[in-house]
Amino acid sequence: MGAVYVANALGAALGIQSDVAPAVAAALGMTGVETLSIDAGGAAGGLAVRQAMLAVAAGAHEAVLVVGVEKVSDVLDERRESALALTTDTDWEAAHGVTLTAQWAMLMRRYMHEYAVAAADFAPFPVNAHANAVPNKAALYRFAISADKLKSAGMIAAPLGLLDCSTVADGAAAVVITAHPDAQAGRRVRIVASTVASDVVALHDRADLLDLQGVRTGFARALAQANISRDAIDVADMSDPHGIAAVLSLEAMGYAARGTGVMLGQTGAITPSGSIPLALSGGCKARGDVMGALGVYQVVEMTAQLRGTAPTQVPGARVALTQCMSGIGNSVVTHILQGEE
Amino acid sequence: MELARHWRLRNARYRLEGSQHRQHGQIVFPPREGRDWQPFPLSGKGTVLTYSEIHQAPLGHEGEVPYLVAMIELAEGPRVTAQLTDCDAAEVHIGMAVEMVTRLLGDTGVDGLLLYGYKFRPEL
Numbered sequence: 001m002g003a004v005y006v007a008n009a010l011g012a013a014l015g016i017q018s019d020v021a022p023a024v025a026a027a028l029g030m031t032g033v034e035t036l037s038i039d040a041g042g043a044a045g046g047l048a049v050r051q052a053m054l055a056v057a058a059g060a061h062e063a064v065l066v067v068g069v070e071k072v073s074d075v076l077d078e079r080r081e082s083a084l085a086l087t088t089d090t091d092w093e094a095a096h097g098v099t100l101t102a103q104w105a106m107l108m109r110r111y112m113h114e115y116a117v118a119a120a121d122f123a124p125f126p127v128n129a130h131a132n133a134v135p136n137k138a139a140l141y142r143f144a145i146s147a148d149k150l151k152s153a154g155m156i157a158a159p160l161g162l163l164d165c166s167t168v169a170d171g172a173a174a175v176v177i178t179a180h181p182d183a184q185a186g187r188r189v190r191i192v193a194s195t196v197a198s199d200v201v202a203l204h205d206r207a208d209l210l211d212l213q214g215v216r217t218g219f220a221r222a223l224a225q226a227n228i229s230r231d232a233i234d235v236a237d238m239s240d241p242h243g244i245a246a247v248l249s250l251e252a253m254g255y256a257a258r259g260t261g262v263m264l265g266q267t268g269a270i271t272p273s274g275s276i277p278l279a280l281s282g283g284c285k286a287r288g289d290v291m292g293a294l295g296v297y298q299v300v301e302m303t304a305q306l307r308g309t310a311p312t313q314v315p316g317a318r319v320a321l322t323q324c325m326s327g328i329g330n331s332v333v334t335h336i337l338q339g340e341e
Numbered sequence: 342m343e344l345a346r347h348w349r350l351r352n353a354r355y356r357l358e359g360s361q362h363r364q365h366g367q368i369v370f371p372p373r374e375g376r377d378w379q380p381f382p383l384s385g386k387g388t389v390l391t392y393s394e395i396h397q398a399p400l401g402h403e404g405e406v407p408y409l410v411a412m413i414e415l416a417e418g419p420r421v422t423a424q425l426t427d428c429d430a431a432e433v434h435i436g437m438a439v440e441m442v443t444r445l446l447g448d449t450g451v452d453g454l455l456l457y458g459y460k461f462r463p464e465l
Contacts, residue, residue: 082400082401106410204412204422
């Protein structure tokens with residue numbers, strides 16, 4: 001193992017620990033190894049995977065260990081909200097008391113207004129996430145919820161209620177990226193596409209509020225790299241802290257026309273037996289929103305799907321999509337993974 | 342929020358001063374630096390594009406919940422994110438006409454210095 005790359009979004013932002021990678025390496029008995037800490041909010045995990053892949057592809061290392069880790073349960077809600085709000089434009093958004101959740105809520109309100117949909121129309125997304133998390137021993141909430149229960153939940157940032165808001169959670173995941181020909185023969189998962197795309201940070205400065213440009217651009221580049229169409233993707237996991245996040249991503253990726261992404265929830269397309277199964281491990285809502293660790297969790301979870309060993313398995317899954325983002329898609333990391341034949 | 346950081350932005354925060362491009366006339370907010378841009382006083386009039394009522398607040402806003410935040414399209418074109426004041430959630434709607442007022446945004450913490458800036462209220 002030539003290097004240890006560690007993704008951690010909130011350690012420094014919460015004033016707990018910065019530059020965590022050397023500490024992780026030391027704990028593993030690997031002191032002296034090359035280390036890299038990445039703190040790009042919810043995109044950190046995906047960026048760490050990508051940087052490891054690039055280092056291996058460049059021949060700098062034969063193998064790189066990628067760790068995603070988040071520890072948020074040490075602090076109270078207000079400090080956590082402030083740390084999360086650092087991925088907004090802090091002078092022009094967070095300074096006015098705006099939170100990341102409130103930003104998603106404002107996009108949801110605008111979406112409801114433009115396309116005449118109700119808050120309840122987003123319910124299938126958290127309902128699906130919770131149902132999928134039940135068999136997942138690594139999930140935070142292993143219980144189902146109903147659309148009725150969602151309606152009666154208290155507000156976090158209206159129109160987003162408690163049951164359509166992810167819980168930021170502790171968590172850790174690790175993967176090894178290597179090009180070694182003998183590694184894990186028969187169980188290997190190949191990264192067939194890896195992209196990063198960025199967007200304007202301040203939401204009010206985006207020309208089209210409901211277009212997640214980073215998702216759209218990054219996904220288009222990923223499909224081109226992998227030389228596949230979107231229909232070839234069997235399973236997916238995305239930054240989905242709220243139904244609106246999944247809806248806007250699905251529209252940006254072309255799975256639904258503008259204003260119709262909510263229908264993918266209502267028709268069951270996002271469920272394990274649907275055409276684009278999402279949140280198979282519980283998503284950010286029920287697995288837990290592990291922030292900087294998310295992109296690494298996704299690779300672990302999708303690897304299980306491609307090996308046929310996931311707790312909520314889509315039979316015969318061959319191609320998987322992972323997508324994680326900082327803020328409202330400020331940095332978006334997209335990977336497409338393929339299992340071995 | 343720190344005092345120095347707030348003070349550098351005082352013209353924008355206290356009187357919603359944007360910038361106008363000297364050649365093309367384009368009006369922007371937040372203001373831009375550089376010789377192509379000159380200060381431009383915005384009218385403070387605008388309409389609500391979207392809004393949210395925050396119940397789970399960040400540090401420094403714990404005592405204010407619930408409070409309203411909105412994205413506002415200013416009459417001159419630029420958009421701005423700010424709190425809504427002098428109204429409650431039931432009154433607010435997309436398209437509502439609002440105007441800028443200068444109000445208390447928060448303080449510097451232990452120093453206790455008060456920081457003022459723009460909020461928006463229903464147009465009188």
